Amino acid sequence: MTGAVLVFTRDLRVTDHPALAAAVAGADRVVPLFVFDDALLAGCADHANRLGFLLESLADLDRNLRHRGGALVVRRGRWAETVAAVTREAGAGAIHLSADVSGYAARRQARLEKEAAAAGVSVHAHPGLFVVEPGAVRPPGGSFYQVFTPYYRRWQDAPRRARAAAPREIRLPGRIRHGTLPELGELTRAGRGPGVGLAGGESAGRAALRAWVRDHLADYEQTRDVLAGETSRLSPYLHLGCLSPAAVAAHLSAQPGGEAFVRQLAWRDFFHQVLAARPETASADYRSRGDRWHTDAGALAAWQAGQTGFPVVDAAMRQLAAEGFMHNRARMIVASFLTKDLYLDWRAGAAHFRQHLLDGDVACNQLNWQWVAGTGTDTSPHRVFSPVRQGQRFDPDGAYVRRWVPELAGLPAREIHDPGAAVRRACGYPPPLVDHAEAVAAYRARLR
Secondary structure, eight states: OOEEEEEESSOOOSTTOHHHHHHHHHOSEEEEEEEEEHHHHTTOTTOHHHHHHHHHHHHHHHHHHHTTTOOOEEEEEOHHHHHHHHHHHHTOSEEEEEOOOSHHHHHHHHHHHHHHHHTTOEEEEEOOSSSSOTTSSOOTTSSSOSSHHHHHHHHHHSOOOOOOOOOSOOOOOTTOOOOOOOOHHHHOSSOOOTTOOOOOSHHHHHHHHHHHHHHTGGGHHHHTTOTTSOOOOOHHHHHTTSSOHHHHHHHHTTSTTHHHHHHHHHHHHHHHHHHHHOGGGGTSOSSOOOOOOBOOHHHHHHHHHTOSSOHHHHHHHHHHHHHSOOOHHHHHHHHHIIIIISOBOHHHHHHHHHHHOTTOOHHHHHHHHHHHHTSSSOSOTTOOOOHHHHHHHHSTTOHHHHHHOGGGTTSOHHHHTSOOHHHHHHHTOOOOSSOHHHHHHHHHHHHO
């Protein structure tokens, strides 16, 4: 009898899961394993939104495995050592997992391979986290694409892997202990946002995808920047692999509105191939300008709390705190305000986003922040988003601001994005934290 261990990481599904399919095809008994990595948990004690979504996703995964005769085996500890210990416990000869690209994931896998080699166990990394794997397309004479547009052209024509069928049956070794999922309170000292309404897991993700395609996909290209409009909110499911990015891209490509949405999946792959080539960009500038960022704890706190005096910025930051989510257009607006108007380090903004976002992905979060800040792959560091003009353009009737900044709910659309001083005092709304024109002039002077 042969045995294998399938280690789940950011691939919490049973559908189109190449590593799971390979494990089941190559062994009589398979251990579906998830390890709560102590090293990661140590830095996530305040990330209650993401941890709650993770727990819900794992519970759904366990149910889907049990429908097939298996179960999710849960452990907590040092990741590589714990996977190796479960492999010994199961008497397995192979370990399968999905290949990831962050520096931490690479180091973790290297430790696992060292542990496994000492025991005579093979480790197999499979595709599954992306539409097109990092490194699958390369520019002439280079190791990775640094500009999105030429990358996207090659990405569109890149071969796609075959979809992997969900296993019909999974048989566990009789000797293995299942373990139990922890409660959220065991993992975090923080509370989830009061408006977090997304349920984690493959089942919820597939339902959300069906509803989005049915009701909104056809209008996506025309409405995707409307701040008060409907968005897919599929990014958390893609981040944890509850949905297969490759399967989503294949499903949507031929549907009305699908091309514009699939382009966003290409952006996701683009940033991951950058991170794979430059893992240090998780915390360092991709393209340093020698910035000497301001240090202003009060300004940072006002931005975090949605008290900057710029209505669209404050609406977005309050949405983040309440829902663990923010509209993509709003993410660019608030990032520009932090890094250009306040001239605060993008890393402070990225850390706050990762603390609250359900989809706090290292590659997309950190490199999008750098794209806006002007230290990333964007070749135009002079780009600045005016909060007033952005609000007037993408929230023209003020619905987004009214929802999240109730102090201003009674104002007419012509006034809501730039209320005067007397109106602010009457509404109990703060004055602008900075003068936008002066702040941007100072920022551009620094670039010179």
